[in-house]
Amino acid sequence: MKNYMRQVMKTILLAGAVGFGLLPSAWAYSLAGPVGNGGDAWQTTAIGYGPPSSLVAPKNLGEEFRRNTPVVYYAYDQNFLDYFGSNGVVAVDGAFAILNALTNVDNYSKSLSEFPLETRHINYQAQALGLFDLKSWALGAMVEQMGLADPVEWTWTLHDRDHVGNVPCPVGMEYLVVQRNYDYVSSPLNQLQYSPYINDTLYSYQILEVCQGSPVLALAVPFSVDPLADIYSPVASFAIGYGDFYTGLTRDDVAGLRYLLQTNNINWETAAPQSLLFTISTNFSTQQLFPTGTGTNASGFYFYDGTYGYGDLRALLEASKTNGPAALQAMYPGLVISSVTNYFVMASNATVTAYFTSGGIGSPYGTIKLVTVTNYTLFQQDRFVYKFANIFTNHYYSQSVSYLQSIAVGPNYGSPYPGVPTTNTTSQTLVNTKVPSGDFFVLPMFQTNVCPLDILYTGLTNVTATTNFITSASTNVVTATNTSSYSFSQILVTYFTNYTFVINPVTCSQTTNATGLYQGIKNIKFVRADYDSLLGQYWQPVTNNYTMVFVTNSKAVTQHFQRIVTTPDFLFSAADLATTPQDPIIGASSYARNLNFDTANVLPNLAGPGTIIPSTTITFDKVGPTYFNSFGDVMDGTPYFNETPGGDLTDLFYLTYFVWASYDGSTNAPVVYPNGTSIDNLENQVLIQVSPTSVPNGHNGQPYTPT
Secondary structure: OHHHHHHHHHHHHHHHHHHHOOOOOOOOEEEEEOOOOHHHOOOOHHHOOOOOOOOOEEEOOOOOEEOOOOEEEEEEOHHHHHHHHHHHHHHHHHHHHHHHOOOOHHHOOOOOOOOOOOOEEEOHHHHHOOEEEHHHHHHHHHHHHOOEEOOOOOOOEEEEEEEOOOOOOOOOEEEEEEOOOEEEEOOOOOEEEEOOEEOOEEEEEEEEEOOOOOOOOEEEEEEEOOOOOOOOOOHHHOOOOOOEEEOOOOHHHHHHHHHHHOOOOOEEEEOOOOEEEEEEEEOOOOOEEEOOOOOEOOOOEEEEOOOOEEEEHHHHHHHHHHOOHHHHHHHOOOOOEEEEEEEEEEEEEEEEEEEEEEOOOOOOOOOEEEEEEEEEEEEEEEEEEEEEOOEEEEEEEOOEEEEEEEEEEEEOOOOOOOOOEEEEEEEEEEEEOOOOEEEEEEOOEEOOEEOOOEEEEEEEEEEEEEEEEEEEEEEEEEOOOOEEEEEEEEEEEEEEEEEEEEEEOEEEEEEEOOEEEEOOOOOOEEEEOOOOOOOOOOOOOEEEEEEEEEEEOOEEEEEEEEEEEOOOOEEEEEEOOEOOOOOOOOOEOOEEOOOEEEOOOOOOOOOOOEEEEOOEEEEEEOOOOOEEEOOOOOOOOOOOOOOOOOOOOOOOOEEEOOEEEEOOOOOOOOEEOOOHHHHHHHHHHHOOOOOOOOOOOOEOOEOOOOO
């Protein structure tokens, strides 16, 4: 039993070392994808593919899986925050800061000399205490999420294992070994080639065969040809042990990301879930007229065909002063209001009354006189100030012109009695410099902009007049020999020039699951978006607009997408990841995660290419300090244990696993989790402090500015 448990522990640590990079791992990288899919059906558990050895498998050139969303969002749930506190948040944020420091991968030098060959360092105090650096583990996990596998593990890997003849294993075993690590070969063609070099370290391999009694029967285990070489250096290798920590990405990590994201890497793939493709297409073979009818409303000229609108700018501006949003949108269908405020003013309602009366003392016999009286009624008027989202002017003039017409019918003054009635018309030009004039279009909203009109030319110009009655009066003057009629009217006339346009029809549409030939997206940015009150259970949806370059007819076309993100793309959590009674071997895992591979566009007889899609949960172990004992050895927490964690296991009776911490290369003591001070700081952030204690004066319909 004693030897069995020791062997079990060695198996656990060996598997952990291979999976987590605690064993040894040119300018190189490996591409991650699903295990044994499509043409990679040879990737079986017996030769080291899939759990428990690895969650991903290496993919051949041209069969990679990558992310194709340029902006993604991450958050922490309450499980993570309760255990790791604010210091844990800072640690994981630090990992994303390293990834966000990457820019357009096409802009880096071909040699990637901007990046070091090694970014792994050791904090010896943390090493002696058996600590794992949370930031470094988060960084390693995210590099895998970007589509990179451990290049050392897959530099050499088994393709086939066969038992020949009747000779017992292992003598009768034969193997095919392939390479799944890639490097650019400096040549006129700058070719990608299979390579045994990683960050300038040469690797060979040794095949381990156990014949039976294990799910994994054979492995190609890599080793460095130079025993003194720097091994397992890429972050993608995840060679992070006690006291180790990363300060950034290595040259080979960035080389792999550049291969995945570069614009020259064009794959047939589908846009990320919840992404809408917005397309604008113009039918150049068909011509139409717009507007196609006469339109009016309570204010002035306006035509709306259910998609596009066209009308009198002055009438719209005048109506917008005194009509609320509902009334205004009823008058102008299709109008989109982006904001509105209101205020009250003292206004007057002018009523003009006209009448005729007899001439005054001394006036000639039979004459009458026109009298006009204006009465004002004061009242509080609700005024509105609008911002419109989809109004576009066609002609714009800074002022508007009206004409006041007065029409009088009666005998001319001074004519012989009895005079002959005549009509006299006078016109007064009124210029209003406060109200612009012209014509405008209402275009339908589409994505973050509008669906356009494709106008070829103006086909017809038409001037329409609008009259507003002001006042009138009439009377008859009867004498012994004659009856004279007098009348007076006054109207306000405005003119509007409207146009009929010849257009090409335009169709604006949105498509889900858009699929096509797309270039790499050059770069991915990670944005933190917390749950409400940090510890809440509700996540505010985010709308993200982005572009991808689609290749069609040998041309690169920029396509516009909108993605409504309702859950975080990456959620960091914490849980007890120690084994359960159902597990065949006891132990504790450092973290768990999922990867979602979209294989819908994998080419026939191949295993790729494809995409990695949201959502992912990365869960760190929170079981706390954990110790292993075995029967027949020490069965208690002996104080005499002097093994260095991760050291020689030949006389191991008692083993501690690991404890999460944050540390760096400074002399500062490591922060060990859970950290009570950190959790206190987090709880203090939950309640938002409001300042000032009282709010300023507000306006109806206008929200306060967030503080």
